[in-house]
Amino acid sequence: MELNGKVIVITGGGRGLGRAMALEFAGKGAQLALVDLNQADLDETLGLVKAAGSDGRTYLCNVAQEAEVETLFEKVYNDFGALNGVVNNAGITRDGLFIKVKDGEIVSKMSMDQWNLVMDVNLTGTFLCAREAAVQMIKNKQEGCIVNISSISRSGNMGQTNYTATKAGVEAMAVTWAKELARYGIxxxxxxxxxxxxxxxxxxxxxxxxxxxxxxxxxxxGKPEEIARTAAFIFENDYISGRCFEVDGGLRI
Structure with missing residues (x-):
């Protein structure tokens, strides 16, 4: 995919990896739909995107809410007249041991709030955003690309039962979508x-x-821009699909 002129949605686009990816894509001429929960962060990222010579729009959205996500992607398509891809970057952590024991006694356990909050944003949010992006691309006969941000922790990491489950899940979903959506050029x-x-x-x-x-x-x-360049590489290489790219400096958890 030639990124110049393409419309890309980036969730969690207000800062961190989302901002780095926005700037990388902006440097290649992409139009950015930046999604987050903090308008000030979004405004700052959009200002940097414009300084990089591109343009975009900002959207406040809770990616864990189905109705909000459906409205988001309809609005993005209507605003830009196109939709060519999404980077599912929005994510949170609520770390804690599965079961904490002291002196042979159980003192705490991972709560349902810790579990559900991370599941809602990281897993359900990724599912909803990818689904609605695919709906718009298929409905409007536009080829595109979906990139999920997983983590090295997807293989299992102490204190992150909830987070690791979601990051393994988003990788597996990408493999599934690569198989299901290829017929539509996605x-x-x-x-x-x-x-x-x-x-x-x-x-x-x-x-x-x-x-x-x-x-x-x-x-x-690692540097945020190194993740951003990896995302751009995936978008630009039309023969990449269904794979997970580990960018970890050689580290394996």
Whole structure:
């Protein structure tokens, strides 16, 4: 896919990886539909997109709410007159041990709120956004691409039962959609980042960041733009579908 002039939706587009991907795509001439829950973050990203020589629009949407997502994608198509892809980047964490034991006694367990909140945003939100993007592309006979942001944690990571389940799920869904949607000219793939230097990670204490980096074969955190370039590569290579790209500096959890 030639990205120049294409309309791409990026969820979680207000900051972090979403902002990095927006800027990467903007540099290639794409028109961005930026989705998040914080208007100030969205406005800042859109300003950077415009400074990069492209344009876009912002949308407030809770991706876990079906009606909001249906309205979002209808509005995006009506606003731009096209829809060529979506990056399902919106995600949250609510970490905690599955069961916490102290001195042989169970002191806590992962709550249903911790489970459901992460499931709703990371898994259901990805499902809904991909579904509605596909509806618009099929209905309007436009080929396109769906990219899910998974995680190296999809293989299992202590304290993240909920998160790992969702990140394994979004990878598996991309494989399924690649098979189901190919007949309509729609591809699907996923990216599994390792430890990336987003605002959240960089806010950690320096000693903590150094400890993380020491355990990575590349001996450094990844850069948000390295994930962004991977997303652009998937969009631009029309023979990529159904695969997960691990971008983790050689780290395997």
């Amino acid at each position: 591809r699907a793939a996923s990216i599994a980042p390792g430890y990336i230097g987003t605002e959240m990670v960089m806010a950690m204490k320096e000693e903590a960041r150094e400890k993380i980096a020491a355990g990575i074969p590349s001996k450094r955190l």
